[in-house]
Structures are given as C-alpha cells and as structure tokens.
Amino acid sequence: MAKSLTYTCNECGASSTKWSGQCDACQAWNSIVEEKPLAAGPGKKSLGARRGKAIPLTDLATIGEAPPRTMSGVGELDRVLGGGLVKASALLVGGDPGIGKSTLLLQAAARFARNGLKVIYISGEESTAQVQMRARRLGLHESPVSLASETNLRDILTTLEAEKPDFAIIDSIQTMWADHVDSAPGSVSQVRTCAHELTTFAKTHDVAIVMVGHVTKEGAIAGPRVVEHMVDTVLYFEGERGHQFRILRSVKNRFGPADEIGVFEMTGKGLAEVKNPSALFLSERSPAPGSVVFGGLEGTRPMLCEIQALVAPSPHSQPRRSVVGWDAGRLAMILAVLESRCGVPFTGLDVYLNVAGGLRITEPAADLAVAAALVSAREDAALPKESVIFGEISLSGALRPVVQTENRLKEAAKLGFTSAITPQQTKQVAASGLSMRQPRDLASFVEEVFGE
Numbered sequence: 001m002a003k004s005l006t007y008t009c010n011e012c013g014a015s016s017t018k019w020s021g022q023c024d025a026c027q028a029w030n031s032i033v034e035e036k037p038l039a040a041g042p043g044k045k046s047l048g049a050r051r052g053k054a055i056p057l058t059d060l061a062t063i064g065e066a067p068p069r070t071m072s073g074v075g076e077l078d079r080v081l082g083g084g085l086v087k088a089s090a091l092l093v094g095g096d097p098g099i100g101k102s103t104l105l106l107q108a109a110a111r112f113a114r115n116g117l118k119v120i121y122i123s124g125e126e127s128t129a130q131v132q133m134r135a136r137r138l139g140l141h142e143s144p145v146s147l148a149s150e151t152n153l154r155d156i157l158t159t160l161e162a163e164k165p166d167f168a169i170i171d172s173i174q175t176m177w178a179d180h181v182d183s184a185p186g187s188v189s190q191v192r193t194c195a196h197e198l199t200t201f202a203k204t205h206d207v208a209i210v211m212v213g214h215v216t217k218e219g220a221i222a223g224p225r226v227v228e229h230m231v232d233t234v235l236y237f238e239g240e241r242g243h244q245f246r247i248l249r250s251v252k253n254r255f256g257p258a259d260e261i262g263v264f265e266m267t268g269k270g271l272a273e274v275k276n277p278s279a280l281f282l283s284e285r286s287p288a289p290g291s292v293v294f295g296g297l298e299g300t301r302p303m304l305c306e307i308q309a310l311v312a313p314s315p316h317s318q319p320r321r322s323v324v325g326w327d328a329g330r331l332a333m334i335l336a337v338l339e340s341r342c343g344v345p346f347t348g349l350d351v352y353l354n355v356a357g358g359l360r361i362t363e364p365a366a367d368l369a370v371a372a373a374l375v376s377a378r379e380d381a382a383l384p385k386e387s388v389i390f391g392e393i394s395l396s397g398a399l400r401p402v403v404q405t406e407n408r409l410k411e412a413a414k415l416g417f418t419s420a421i422t423p424q425q426t427k428q429v430a431a432s433g434l435s436m437r438q439p440r441d442l443a444s445f446v447e448e449v450f451g452e
C-alpha cells in the first residue's frame with residue numbers, strides 16, 4: 001500500500017493533507033513541513049493480549065494519601081513544581097536556546113541527588129566531558145549524578161531500565177530519535193514518539209523524567225508545544241538575554257497550581273535563586289515621572305514591579321505605540337479609555353511602555369498602574385513616592401477590585417511602602433498599615449493625583 005504524505009505544523013503539531021504557507025490551526029507562517037505518516041502497528045490488535053485492571057477510586061491503598069514528592073531544597077524550584085518533584089511523572093522544560101535550561105537542570109540534578117534520589121542526566125547535545133566541565137564550573141562535580149551522552153531512544157530506555165534511576169533528565173527531546181520512525185531527529189513525529197515513549201516509561205517504571213525542549217522560531221525543528229499535552233507538567237524558562245533574571249513558569253501542572261513562578265539570577269557560577277524578587281525588581285528605581293510601582297501577583301505570590309512609561313511628541317504621522325512586558329492590545333485600550341473618559345488625549349504623541357527587569361505581566365490588575373504611568377509621563381509629574389498601585393479598568397472608566405488584595409498590600413508594606421492607590425471596593429487591610437487612597441473612577445483618579 002502506498003503511503004501518502006501528510007503535512008505537519010512544527011509550531012502546534014496540526015496535520016493537514018496539503019502544504020500551505022500559513023498554519024490554519026495556529027496561524028504561524030512557514031511552519032508546515034512534509035512528514036511521513038507514523039508506521040502502522042503490527043497488524044490488527046482489537047483483542048489485547050493483556051486485560052487491563054480497574055480498581056475502585058476509593059482504593060487509597062494503591063497510591064497512599066498524596067503522590068510521593070521529593071524536595072530539591074531550592075525554594076523557587078520546589079514551589080514551581082507544586083511542592084517538590086512527583087514520582088513517576090513526566091515534565092517538559094521549554095525555553096529559548098541559551099537561556100539556561102541545561103544549567104538549571106544540572107543544578108537541580110545535583111540537588112535532588114544530594115537529597116537521596118538516584119539521578120541520571122542524559123545529554124544528546126553535549127558529550128559527557130562537556131557536561132562534566134559545566135558541572136565543575138558550577139562547583140557540582142562531586143555530586144552523585146550519573147551522566148550519559150545518548151540520542152537513540154532505544155538505547156536510552158535500555159540504560160534507564162538497567163540503571164533504575166528515580167529522576168532522569170533528557171536534554172533535549174529534539175536531539176532524540178527512535179529507529180522505528182522514518183524521519184529526522186527534531187521532526188514532529190520523532191519528537192512526539194520519543195516524548196510519548198519516555199512518558200509511558202516514566203509511568204510504568206516509577207521514574208520522574210524531565211524533557212528539555214528548545215523553543216524554535218522557525219525552520220524544520222518541532223517546538224515543545226507539540227508534546228505539551230502528553231506530559232504532566234510544563235515549565236517554561238524565560239528571560240531576556242541582556243538581563244540576568246530568569247523566570248521559571250509553570251503553564252500546566254497536574255500536581256499543583258499552574259502559573260506559579262520561580263525567579264533566578266544567572267551568575268558566573270550558574271543560577272542563584274532570588275528569594276525576594278520584589279526588592280530586586282525595584283532596586284534600581286528612581287521615582288521619576290512615568291515610573292509607577294505595581295502591586296502584582298505571580299501565581300500565588302505577590303510581586304511588586306516597576307512600570308515605566310515615556311511619552312514624547314511624535315515626528316511621524318502615525319505615532320508609535322511600543323510595549324515591552326505587557327499586552328499591546330491592552331495598552332491601546334487604556335489609551336482609549338484615558339482619551340474618551342478622562343479627557344487625556346495621546347494624539348500626536350509616541351508612547352513607550354516598559355516593565356522593568358525583563359518581567360512579563362499578564363494581569364489586568366496592572367491597568368491602573370499603567371494608566372498612572374502614562375498620565376504621569378504625559379504630565380511630566382511624578383507620582384507620590386512610596387505608593388503602590390493596582391486595579392482593573394473597565395471600558396467605561398470604572399475601577400474594579402482585583403484578587404488577593406491582602407497579599408499585595410502586605411508585600412508592599414513589607415518593602416517599606418506607606419500608601420496604596422486601589423479601586424473603591426477594595427477592602428482595607430488594617431494589618432498592612434498602609435494609607436489607602438481609593439478614587440471613584442479613572443477620571444477622578446486623574447483629577448485627584450494630577451489635578452492642579
């Protein structure tokens with residue numbers, strides 16, 4: 001039987017019968033590649049040789065009270081994992097090439113090994129000598145971690161079966177290849193097959209397996225998104241190359257909260273955890289016009305950060321709107337609300353908005369802080385020093401309260417802030433000791449804070 005070719009998107013893994021320049025599913029350009037179909041299984045198998053076993057849901061004896069977890073001792077990592085590494089689970093750590101994934105995982109390997117786990121680090125990108133050199137540089141060369149340099153899936157599974165580790169690291173999934181799949185390493189079917197087999201192995205052999213996946217911009221290499229649905233936990237390691245901060249973010253976690261973040265700093269001796277990120281993100285702040293401190297929340301943890309705006313007369317017929325670390329659509333919305341509800345026009349002005357420290361904010365709670373930064377920059381008037389701002393803005397110009405007010409205020413108080421500007425329905429937290437200013441809506445906020 002002649003095999004027909006299929007076409008697969010390297011970004012999202014969607015397949016189609018014809019090639020096109022743009023993927024219909026995820027709208028990515030130039031990501032569709034030709035792919036041979038997966039080999040059919042050995043004949044018809046409607047009757048399995050083994051009968052599956054079903055157990056009652058109430059049968060707690062099978063799993064115990066909670067999944068067994070091991071802590072690494074690195075608070076930032078353990079929190080992102082949802083309280084430690086879960087036995088028999090599959091994890092994916094994605095991130096841009098060179099962001100520090102191998103460094104992070106080698107350090108984690110050493111920590112878990114010190115805490116009693118049997119750890120093996122399998123690199124498909126570097127030789128064992130190179131990994132040893134890196135370990136030496138990180139001061140970890142005496143850690144009881146086994147190393148292997150391997151890319152063939154069959155060999156890796158054999159190694160894992162023989163070594164029986166508790167924790168295995170596969171660096172990276174794009175370099176692995178299964179010999180029964182007829183395409184190059186890094187292609188969607190190779191990456192999927194390898195990830196699937198490793199995930200199954202993790203469940204059946206009681207080992208936690210971490211797979212590293214490079215985020216690819218374009219070209220013939222499949223990105224980590226094509227295996228996200230197979231694994232239990234998906235973490236992304238992010239950060240700007242120029243900045244030393246790195247953020248480990250959980251976007252999916254079957255064993256804990258998603259959207260949790262851990263903050264690290266890349267130093268000459270590897271990654272160091274940042275226990276008090278708010279203090280760090282605010283450390284180089286000077287209260288100038290356009291600078292506002294936002295009382296944010298990342299996952300379950302409050303985090304203060306600085307939002308900066310610059311507004312300048314535009315030489316162009318279409319003024320620039322440039323955003324780093326926030327949503328451009330949301331900026332357009334805030335500008336429109338300021339213009340039509342508060343009489344603060346931005347016509348003919350270039351607007352630049354930046355979240356300091358390379359942080360990326362997704363919360364609508366930053367609306368009020370962004371509006372404050374924009375008006376402050378436009379009026380060239382600094383905001384009251386030592387005040388922290390948060391609140392959501394609706395299209396009518398009303399201010400809406402946000403979640404976890406208490407935690408945000410307490411974090412602000414802890415860092416020496418003395419006042420807060422929040423929406424009206426926000427409950428006062430006596431314990432925080434902050435003086436609260438609660439404008440009725442955005443127009444009265446602008447009037448109160450910047451009015452003559």
Ligand code: TYD
Nearest residue numbers: 097098099100101102103266267268269270
């Ligand atoms: P790496 O872990 O190799 O990235 P990835 O596996 O995500 O591709 O990290 C590479 C970068 O990290 C490299 O540019 C150098 C930097 N680095 C340090 O700054 N300090 C260190 O101690 C180490 C090991 C790496």
Ligand code: MG
Nearest residue numbers: 101102125171
């Ligand atoms: Mg690497």
